[in-house]
Amino acid sequence: MLVIKNLEAYYDRIQALKGITIHISKGEVVSLIGANGAGKTTTLHAISGLLKHIEGEILLDGRSIKNTAPEKIVGMGIAQSPEGRHVFAPLDVLDNLRLGAYIRSDRQETARDIEWIFELFPRLAERRNNLAGTLSGGEQQMLAFGRALMSRPKILLLDEPSTGLAPLIIKEIYSVIEQIKRDGKTILLVEQNAKLALKVSDRAYVLETGKVVLSGTSSELVQSQDIQRAYLGSSVDGFLGK
Amino acid sequence: MGLDSYIQLFFSGITIGSIYAMVALGFLIIYSSTGIINLAQGEFVMLGGLIAVTCHHTLHFPMPLTFLVTVLLVTVIGTLFEITCIHPLKNPSVLGLIMITIAASILMRGIAMFIWGKEEHGIPTFSGDKSVSVIGASVPPQVFWILGVIFTVLIILFLISKYTLIGKAMRATAADRTAAHLVGINVRKIVLLSFAVSAGLGGVAGVVLTPMTLMSFDRGTPLALKGFCATVVGGLGNPAGTVIAGLLLGLIESFVTGLVSSHYKDVIALFILIIVLFVKPSGLFSKSEEAKLKKF
Numbered sequence: 001m002l003v004i005k006n007l008e009a010y011y012d013r014i015q016a017l018k019g020i021t022i023h024i025s026k027g028e029v030v031s032l033i034g035a036n037g038a039g040k041t042t043t044l045h046a047i048s049g050l051l052k053h054i055e056g057e058i059l060l061d062g063r064s065i066k067n068t069a070p071e072k073i074v075g076m077g078i079a080q081s082p083e084g085r086h087v088f089a090p091l092d093v094l095d096n097l098r099l100g101a102y103i104r105s106d107r108q109e110t111a112r113d114i115e116w117i118f119e120l121f122p123r124l125a126e127r128r129n130n131l132a133g134t135l136s137g138g139e140q141q142m143l144a145f146g147r148a149l150m151s152r153p154k155i156l157l158l159d160e161p162s163t164g165l166a167p168l169i170i171k172e173i174y175s176v177i178e179q180i181k182r183d184g185k186t187i188l189l190v191e192q193n194a195k196l197a198l199k200v201s202d203r204a205y206v207l208e209t210g211k212v213v214l215s216g217t218s219s220e221l222v223q224s225q226d227i228q229r230a231y232l233g234s235s236v237d238g239f240l241g242k
Numbered sequence: 243m244g245l246d247s248y249i250q251l252f253f254s255g256i257t258i259g260s261i262y263a264m265v266a267l268g269f270l271i272i273y274s275s276t277g278i279i280n281l282a283q284g285e286f287v288m289l290g291g292l293i294a295v296t297c298h299h300t301l302h303f304p305m306p307l308t309f310l311v312t313v314l315l316v317t318v319i320g321t322l323f324e325i326t327c328i329h330p331l332k333n334p335s336v337l338g339l340i341m342i343t344i345a346a347s348i349l350m351r352g353i354a355m356f357i358w359g360k361e362e363h364g365i366p367t368f369s370g371d372k373s374v375s376v377i378g379a380s381v382p383p384q385v386f387w388i389l390g391v392i393f394t395v396l397i398i399l400f401l402i403s404k405y406t407l408i409g410k411a412m413r414a415t416a417a418d419r420t421a422a423h424l425v426g427i428n429v430r431k432i433v434l435l436s437f438a439v440s441a442g443l444g445g446v447a448g449v450v451l452t453p454m455t456l457m458s459f460d461r462g463t464p465l466a467l468k469g470f471c472a473t474v475v476g477g478l479g480n481p482a483g484t485v486i487a488g489l490l491l492g493l494i495e496s497f498v499t500g501l502v503s504s505h506y507k508d509v510i511a512l513f514i515l516i517i518v519l520f521v522k523p524s525g526l527f528s529k530s531e532e533a534k535l536k537k538f
Contacts (some may be wrong), residue, residue: 013518048424074426086421088414102407102425144421151426 006056016042018210031189031197034207040190049073077154085140089133100150115145138169155186194231249379251500260392263361264447265469265487268440274416275436278339282347284466287442290448291457295363313445319440354459362456388450471511477525
């Protein structure tokens with residue numbers, strides 16, 4: 001469905017991605033894991049059309065979407081819930097969700113989808129008329145997530161949905177990821193927390209300084225010595241519940 | 243001095259203040275969507291006045307048509323300004339863009355002088371010159387036109403930004419450009435729209451003001467200066483605060499002029515600006531945490 005070949009990206013003169021090749025099939029949950037600065041977020045930004053200087057290929061259903069304006073990419077069915085939440089702080093929760101459906105023109109369907117988001121995240125329903133800027137970090141994350149779902153994307157890009165959140169909130173967010181995965185959504189998940197990411201995803205790529213250093217099914221990667229040492233910590237065996 | 247003089251000063255203050263508010267709001271709308279302080283904002287008022295003069299005296303349009311055509315033309319000029327001068331730049335710096343707006347303001351003034359000459363022009367008031375008596379003070383009817391038109395425009399603008407999707411998209415873009423891109427808002431279109439609306443506001447201010455004070459090619463710049471003061475005093479980011487700051491500025495200017503001396507008329511706005519920047523640099527109606535995030 002989404003194929004990325006030899007993707008390179010530059011910030012001014014600094015090369016952030018040095019030839020990344022990944023693919024995501026329909027209905028799959030794929031995660032990108034790796035340390036800070038490995039290029040995970042840059043990859044998502046490149047897919048969403050936010051970067052100007054990129055080389056290589058990005059194909060959605062066989063069509064190149066490189067150098068396409070971000071708003072057109074949303075229209076083609078790729079929505080992103082960005083790192084650091086980026087909610088529209090001076091607008092209320094409802095308006096944030098409505099703007100998530102900005103590219104759609106079916107009002108009634110939109111209203112129904114908002115109710116669906118409220119079922120996924122009951123906390124948001126309680127705070128529907130509050131300004132997004134007044135929400136807690138966890139609620140803002142849920143809102144950014146919900147807002148991305150509102151465009152009914154073919155592929156959902158989730159950037160660091162767990163960063164800076166309390167364990168209970170993380171659990172809530174990941175249970176929603178599980179839920180929409182069961183509904184057959186295609187998801188590209190970026191996570192620093194490899195443990196979480198590997199639990200929920202079918203396959204994963206490990207990024208290091210702008211390159212894919214390892215890839216495979218999540219169950220393979222969980223077993224891998226390298227991953228255990230570098231990303232899961234040494235005491236991982238007990239934790240992953242073997 | 244009697245009560246009537248105070249009322250007179252109040253009305254003249256609130257009138258000029260509402261013009262400042264319009265200019266200030268024009269600054270704010272463009273700043274919110276682009277980060278640029280558009281220093282050609284005052285020229286839109288000047289063009290509004292002078293185009294209205296041509297529409298009325300040369301083309302003999304009736305007043306309502308003059309109003310519509312003028313506002314439309316100024317809006318088009320504002321849009322063209324964005325398309326020709328702001329958008330084509332690759333990797334623009336905000337400071338560079340501000341320089342361009344200064345150049346544009348000089349250019350517009352020059353062209354206006356070329357077309358309309360250096361003298362002042364006027365158009366008739368909207369409904370005669372017979373003053374209305376308000377608690378003993380006589381107020382020219384044009385004052386009510388200015389206040390009526392401007393507040394109607396402000397209310398319409400408020401309703402649009404609060405309740406329509408495009409208004410929400412404008413606020414969303416001002417709040418977070420990246421997120422606006424990511425939900426599929428065409429940010430380019432929003433920027434264009436903000437230039438159009440700002441120019442339109444200037445145009446409206448120009449048409450309603452000209453019957454009161456006449457208009458000439460060089461009247462835009464002082465208005466831009468006062469409007470800019472109001473924008474900064476209002477805190478660069480809060481539309482209601484900006485309008486209130488504009489009105490306050492007009493009132494203070496009017497009372498100081500009337501009660502102290504008219505020599506200080508043009509100093510007052512800058513004096514207030516300096517005081518506010520010393521005491522509360524984030525502006526009277528803005529939170530200081532917000533201000534830290536701004537480039538200016």
